[in-house]
Amino acid sequence: QVQVVQSGGGLVQVGDSLRLNCTVSLDNFFDYNMGWFRQTPGKEREFVAAISRGRGATVYADAVKGRFTISRDNTKNTVYLDMATLKPEDTAVYYCGASGGHGYRNTWDYHYWGQGTQVTVSS
Numbered sequence: 001q002v003q004v005v006q007s008g009g010g011l012v013q014v015g016d017s018l019r020l021n022c023t024v025s026l027d028n029f030f031d032y033n034m035g036w037f038r039q040t041p042g043k044e045r046e047f048v049a050a051i052s053r054g055r056g057a058t059v060y061a062d063a064v065k066g067r068f069t070i071s072r073d074n075t076k077n078t079v080y081l082d083m084a085t086l087k088p089e090d091t092a093v094y095y096c097g098a099s100g101g102h103g104y105r106n107t108w109d110y111h112y113w114g115q116g117t118q119v120t121v122s123s
Contacts, residue, residue: 009117022096038092
């Protein structure tokens with residue numbers, strides 16, 4: 001059974017930085033697109049960022065572009081989300097996902113999900 005384990009997150013102040021980690025127990029982790037999504041109460045899970053298999057191309061939601069950075073270390077089966085200049089509207093539960101197909105922007109593109117981690121940005 002594939003395990004997706006997230007770590008990081010917590011309570012920070014406006015303008016602070018934070019790193020989220022996500023480790024996946026896949027032998028062929030390098031063959032998966034990886035993504036981060038976030039969700040607030042009563043809302044749909046929304047796309048934040050993704051990084052492709054292979055050359056590691058990245059894509060970001062407009063709301064986080066220039067502030068968040070997604071990266072991956074295939075030797076550690078881990079994907080990271082570095083968040084900077086955090087804002088109150090970044091407060092959400094963040095989820096890591098692994099996509100074995102070609103898509104990356106929608107929740108249905110993803111085959112495996114992490115347990116979610118809370119990020120709270122206090123003003």
